[in-house]
Amino acid sequence: MNEKLSVQGVSLTFLDRTGGERPVLTKVDLALADGEFCSLIGPSGCGKSTLLSIIAGLIRPSRGRVWIDGREQRAVRSHTGYMFQKDTLVPWLTATQNVAMPLEIASTKDLTLAQRLLARVGLTGFERHYPRELSGGMRKRVQLARLLAQESDIWLMDEPFGALDMQTKLLIQEEFLRIWEPLRRSVLFVTHDLAEAITLSDRIVVMSARPGHIRASFQVDIPRPRDVSGVIGSHVFQELFQKVWAVLRSEITEL
Amino acid sequence: MRRQRLRRIVHVTALRILVLGVVVVIWEMVIRSGISTPFWISSPLQLTSRLIGDLASVEIIHHMAVTLYETFAGFVLGSVLGGASGYILARRPLLLAAVDPYLAAIYSLPRVALAPLFILWFGIGAWSKIALGVSIVYFILLMNTYTGVRNVDADLLNAVRTMGATDRYLTRRIILPSCIPWIFSGMRIGMGMALIGAVVGEMLAGQHGMGYLLAVASGSFDTTGVFSSLAILAVMAMAINGIMKACERRLTRWQGS
Numbered sequence: 001m002n003e004k005l006s007v008q009g010v011s012l013t014f015l016d017r018t019g020g021e022r023p024v025l026t027k028v029d030l031a032l033a034d035g036e037f038c039s040l041i042g043p044s045g046c047g048k049s050t051l052l053s054i055i056a057g058l059i060r061p062s063r064g065r066v067w068i069d070g071r072e073q074r075a076v077r078s079h080t081g082y083m084f085q086k087d088t089l090v091p092w093l094t095a096t097q098n099v100a101m102p103l104e105i106a107s108t109k110d111l112t113l114a115q116r117l118l119a120r121v122g123l124t125g126f127e128r129h130y131p132r133e134l135s136g137g138m139r140k141r142v143q144l145a146r147l148l149a150q151e152s153d154i155w156l157m158d159e160p161f162g163a164l165d166m167q168t169k170l171l172i173q174e175e176f177l178r179i180w181e182p183l184r185r186s187v188l189f190v191t192h193d194l195a196e197a198i199t200l201s202d203r204i205v206v207m208s209a210r211p212g213h214i215r216a217s218f219q220v221d222i223p224r225p226r227d228v229s230g231v232i233g234s235h236v237f238q239e240l241f242q243k244v245w246a247v248l249r250s251e252i253t254e255l
Numbered sequence: 256m257r258r259q260r261l262r263r264i265v266h267v268t269a270l271r272i273l274v275l276g277v278v279v280v281i282w283e284m285v286i287r288s289g290i291s292t293p294f295w296i297s298s299p300l301q302l303t304s305r306l307i308g309d310l311a312s313v314e315i316i317h318h319m320a321v322t323l324y325e326t327f328a329g330f331v332l333g334s335v336l337g338g339a340s341g342y343i344l345a346r347r348p349l350l351l352a353a354v355d356p357y358l359a360a361i362y363s364l365p366r367v368a369l370a371p372l373f374i375l376w377f378g379i380g381a382w383s384k385i386a387l388g389v390s391i392v393y394f395i396l397l398m399n400t401y402t403g404v405r406n407v408d409a410d411l412l413n414a415v416r417t418m419g420a421t422d423r424y425l426t427r428r429i430i431l432p433s434c435i436p437w438i439f440s441g442m443r444i445g446m447g448m449a450l451i452g453a454v455v456g457e458m459l460a461g462q463h464g465m466g467y468l469l470a471v472a473s474g475s476f477d478t479t480g481v482f483s484s485l486a487i488l489a490v491m492a493m494a495i496n497g498i499m500k501a502c503e504r505r506l507t508r509w510q511g512s
């Protein structure tokens with residue numbers, strides 16, 4: 001498989017108020033194959049989200065480089081799909097208008113396409129609703145539809161389902177796999193939920209406590225298409241959970 | 256549901272009329288008992304007949320129109336200038352740092368104290384009142400727009416940025432719309448302030464407007480005339496406020512109640 005994304009020696013240091021240097025990331029190397037689903041997991045505050053922002057071009061690293069499709073990433077790239085934990089829907093636009101926003105930016109505004117995408121994430125009948133009129137799970141679905149509208153080849157997802165309750169989360173994971181598996185976009189998925197990481201990804205990368213660097217990488221050998229509840233009960237899941245948790249645990253307890 | 260609502264409206268209206276009735280009765284009793292006289296506090300009957308007479312005259316329309324014109328002109332000019340300044344300062348931190356102390360100095364000054372200067376510069380016509388209105392409205396809109404721009408959800412901005420949006424698109428579709436509640440609450444306060452500017456200006460110097468009528472009535476110990484002008488002013492202010500509220504509700508429907 002071709003390399004889609006390559007992060008080479010990325011470090012980031014913040015200056016704190018006293019003028020002291022606070023390293024956030026140190027020498028992060030990471031590669032993502034085309035069509036690969038990779039989860040980033042690590043203790044909170046280890047710089048996972050910051051790494052995503054650097055890859056998206058929203059933050060400049062102090063050192064190191066990011067390459068996407070063999071081209072160095074210098075500014076915000078328009079083909080990067082980004083999904084935040086927080087709802088980043090535009091509150092004064094309806095669901096349809098929100099989904100149509102990336103289309104509008106690419107000057108191909110197409111409301112029927114937006115409505116078709118909403119139908120694809122199971123939101124028929126909610127086209128004219130404003131975000132505040134939708135439940136948390138529904139708002140995530142609108143964001144998924146918007147991500148699909150963007151036609152991006154790489155999806156950066158920052159704990160997208162982190163704020164949802166357990167049932168809603170399982171449902172939306174199922175939905176997400178159903179949508180993603182035929183598309184096979186490259187995904188970098190930040191999460192603090194180990195079960196979620198195993199269920200969704202091809203590979204799990206564990207980051208260290210702050211200042212973050214890559215600690216370990218695990219292949220997830222569970223065939224696709226996957227069935228969320230089936231995966232969680234499987235033997236491979238249990239075994240992998242133990243192995244990844246052992247590494248993750250040592251990072252968390254070091255704090 | 257509907258019947259209940261109707262009944263409530265009837266109920267509330269009856270109560271409001273009752274409140275008015277109580278005030279009028281107490282007012283009349285104060286006069287009849289000799290605690291005070293119509294010279295100081297007018298009387299319900301005198302005020303009513305004066306109000307009817309005033310409202311029937313062409314003259315009052317002229318004075319109301321002058322005050323409204325000054326109010327709107329001060330409001331519109333002050334809003335546009337203040338809003339634009341707030342937006343620019345929010346996006347240019349260095350410029351803000353440079354002008355901040357001077358803005359703060361003018362802002363802390365009671366703007367009414369500038370009235371003599373404006374009369375000197377712009378004469379006793381409408382422009383001195385408009386200038387006074389602008390000097391008050393400007394800062395309210397500046398502050399509110401500035402705060403609005405600074406409070407735009409950073410994650411939302413980043414999300415739209417990663418879709419490839421240009422700066423112009425961000426301003427037009429995200430920053431300005433998300434400022435609308437801030438700008439509108441500033442405009443609602445500003446409208447009232449512009450009215451204050453106009454009336455105070457008219458009271459200080461001039462020959463037209465509700466403030467002028469007030470000053471003349473008070474100068475000739477005509478308490479009934481003062482009350483009549485005040486009542487008309489109050490209704491004007493409430494009407495303006497009502498219109499502003501209706502506009503705001505329409506433009507911020509997405510927020511819900």
